[in-house]
Amino acid sequence: MRQAGRYLPEYREIRARAGSFLDLCYAPDLATEVTLQPLRRFSMDAAILFSDILVVPHGLGQQVDFREGEGPVLDPVESAADLARLDLNRIGVALAPVYEAVARISGELPSNVTLIGFAGAPWTVASYMVEGSTSRDFARVKAWAYGDPAGFKELVNLLVKATVEHLSRQIGAGAEVVQLFDSWAGVLPDEQFQLWCVEPVAEIVTLLKARHPHIPVIGFPRGAGGQYLGYATNTGVDCVGLDTTVPLDWAVERLSDARVLQGNLDPVALITGGEAMRSMAATILERLAGRPLVFNLGHGILPSTPPEHVAELCELLRADGD
């Protein structure tokens, strides 16, 4: 999950002078600074690039705005005909500041801290591109996917290519692991999940592994519920990110044989702190004992999180890991 954010006063200070949220993502010096901020406070094994999954549609040429308190607003793509407005060849130039940030962060991180790059998975990015904003019911993007699968597949294919390009350039600049965030994986029926969440991610993994065979890929199909197993089995990702709700006994039994698990402390436990936080973290460590685990939150860190709770959690994990 994003480690930087509004819970840190030093982030809020930089955010206040950066102009828009996208301006912050595209300023290599500021993106580097906010990526490194949590590392200066907390003892963490990895840093994750500060960026946003919507830089990809923006890089393709779609209008994207972040409005304060409202979330992202995009000029919607509504049919295959609208794809003519988008251009895969823009990515390299338009997103060059992101890759420059990756290179700077890579240069500043100590060698024992891993740098994670990331992108949105095609279904989630397509949801924003078609809905034009955060959606409650995903009616537009689903109606397109269900009613005109061939046309929708053109959009998804474009996103597969753009995602591979975006991640490859991050790897070229120094990212050592990449993560695919499928934040809206949890809204599709079974067959549609296979078509729009599993298959495009499998394609991305195949294409990435051909270029960068030693870079691990983490897949995070948030909310996939009963579809987690199909995702873990059929996408080829090296590590599966578990959201907060995934039962760990089940995950260990069904998912952990071939893959690393990542997860899944409820971010609200970090707000609560104290014994509740310690006991929920200890449960994760116990259930995954002896298996490869990337300890993480099961969802993004919340703005009201007290930084001292994060510090306590990191110390607790460090003590367990030593």
Next chain:
Amino acid sequence: MRQAGRYLPEYREIRARAGSFLDLCYAPDLATEVTLQPLRRFSMDAAILFSDILVVPHGLGQQVDFREGEGPVLDPVESAADLARLDLNRIGVALAPVYEAVARISGELPSNVTLIGFAGAPWTVASYMVEGSTSRDFARVKAWAYGDPAGFKELVNLLVKATVEHLSRQIGAGAEVVQLFDSWAGVLPDEQFQLWCVEPVAEIVTLLKARHPHIPVIGFPRGAGGQYLGYATNTGVDCVGLDTTVPLDWAVERLSDARVLQGNLDPVALITGGEAMRSMAATILERLAGRPLVFNLGHGILPSTPPEHVAELCELLRADGD
């Protein structure tokens, strides 16, 4: 799922003259009318009472408003001390108009159409009561549940009693089946899901069965994902409502031995219509062939649904069932 709603012009007409949304729920003649509207258009096997899960906190004495385009707004309950403002004994009188509506609907329905009563499950109702509105992250209600489980349990215990009272009165007035909607079941980690979704529902089922042994109980833990099995196994519900994302092969294999399944067509399929809708409905019928099934949507019907698509679906199901 609610069958009435804004997708029907005759509903919008009554809604426009009813005053607030709660006024509509508390006007027995109007609630009866909107409950029966879909039955006049479509060939359905069951009717579900038109009401809302928030009548229970309102009946207990909490301030509840429905604001147009904004959803419900409640005067939040924040700690066990606030429970003194709530009174279980108010339910019978405050919600008498709901029971009168049930009695009227029961009197008007043909004998071969089942009347379903309902209530929200305690976790979901508590979420609204504590957050004060629809929430993105459930930080307040979770922080209470994680940090002060004994205090939060008092609220949940009150809701267990209120729910049993509310459902028993609906049954007394003519409801033949009752459904518990746990719309926010999909946000809790494993152990917390057991505490706040499974145990309170199990208590409600036990208490209801003691009073009304022959009334089937449907449980709908929307978004429960990997926790569906624990819910189906440990709550004692007769029928499990599946949300849109539950893989049917898995549900048949793991959930269907002892219980009826209900679900789970994506409401967006009803917007799309045509071959996509027919094929997604046919998939459900095929996977559940030979097993007891309450065909339903996997989530609420959307306002932009064309009524003629609902009519076509009902005819298709009727032809299959005959």
